[in-house]
Amino acid sequence: MTKEKIAIVKIGGNIIEDEVVLKQFLQSFSKLEGKKILIHGGGKRATQFASKLGIASKMVDGRRITDKETLEVITMVYGGLVNKKIVAQLQANNTDAIGLTGADINSIQSEKRPVKEIDFGFVGDVTQVNHHGIDTLMTAGFTPVFCALTHDGNGQLLNTNADTIASQIAIGMSEIYATSLYYCFELKGVLNDIKDKESVIQKINSKTYQELLAAGTISAGMLPKLENCFDALQKGVQEVLIGNTTLLSKENNLHTKITL
């Protein structure tokens, strides 16, 4: 039996920052036919609010530490401000959206990252995606909109990377659906030369990925995203594309397609 199609779409922080770009993007998302799920981060808004509240961003080896106060800001900004604004805009587009964290309908459980050299604080690594629960919402006609928060099942919310949430949801949904995963961000795709925005690498597979890695072509920021892409493909996701906000429109002809 052919599986029904589903689109899992992740939007990055720079799209959320710009109200005009976000609005246009959400219109493209609403026009996308069939079942779909949106995942967003919060990006700079959280840092801005933390700074206004006098909470310093704590970084260790270039990675953010989520202490109790930072988790509160993230819960407010990701789960409240950004998520609900997106839901309200999608409703205006006649997309019957429902905003979720991993705690809602126990959709994404995670465990607090164990303390090794670094204590990341309230950061969760995904352990389980409740794809049946999420499917129940979609079958009822609702379009889930996830922010980058999960929970441990014992009452604790945890900060989880939005790219990872997207790939984990895509993997979970691929049990039921033929799943496409779209990573939309400010660039047209993975670049050969970070200074040339047009130098999009149109196809990357496991072999060429290793070559790009060896050549130092992939920027540090792209590494975790690409690891998520390959993880998704290895675990049943059918299609993974990386591109800018035009990725969802039929006119788009420049993006990066990841294959195994």
Add this chain to the structure above:
Amino acid sequence: MTKEKIAIVKIGGNIIEDEVVLKQFLQSFSKLEGKKILIHGGGKRATQFASKLGIASKMVDGRRITDKETLEVITMVYGGLVNKKIVAQLQANNTDAIGLTGADINSIQSEKRPVKEIDFGFVGDVTQVNHHGIDTLMTAGFTPVFCALTHDGNGQLLNTNADTIASQIAIGMSEIYATSLYYCFELKGVLNDIKDKESVIQKINSKTYQELLAAGTISAGMLPKLENCFDALQKGVQEVLIGNTTLLSKENNLHTKITL
């Protein structure tokens, strides 16, 4: 045919402030049998965060004005921080909660309050409760948790009184269910003497309400709550009780029962 029962429970700001009290309350809520919906405000947390962010609370004639910045804070605190913490705690109690604003599944539409003598800003008066949508979630086994935000259907979130949201949801659900509405706050009920916390008026009906009003017994803060109670009863809600956090437990024997 006898309608199935449902409990609509609203908790006030003072319960949310105190983590221990909130935890105990949520355990009582989780133990409540049958279908149920929780509604919460955000109270002082929003004022505290607004103050920390340097946003002054604007009051006209003792009533808060919701400007753009205040709405953002409310969206963060009510829709993010408070709502998602409650959802995560309920999940830990094995209650399969789902946090909602009025924008999610278009559950509560409102219209921005018209400007007359006072411009209240981004405040919404409820125009429609999507009781079928809410029922779809409950029939799927989910327990809705609403915060005090609605939307206008055109992409704008609006601040709406949580007591009113509770009565409007109760009215909406009474089309399908035999509905009980519980207002839980810091007092044991409506008091005869504001200085005597034990002076609970155990029964108030339309006639005695008018007498209490004439005698000036009802405090200004209780008036809108009681108006919501009578509105709910007049529009099909079967039972309305006001009390403290013990209201949901079988041991509770002191509260105010409102009847027509």
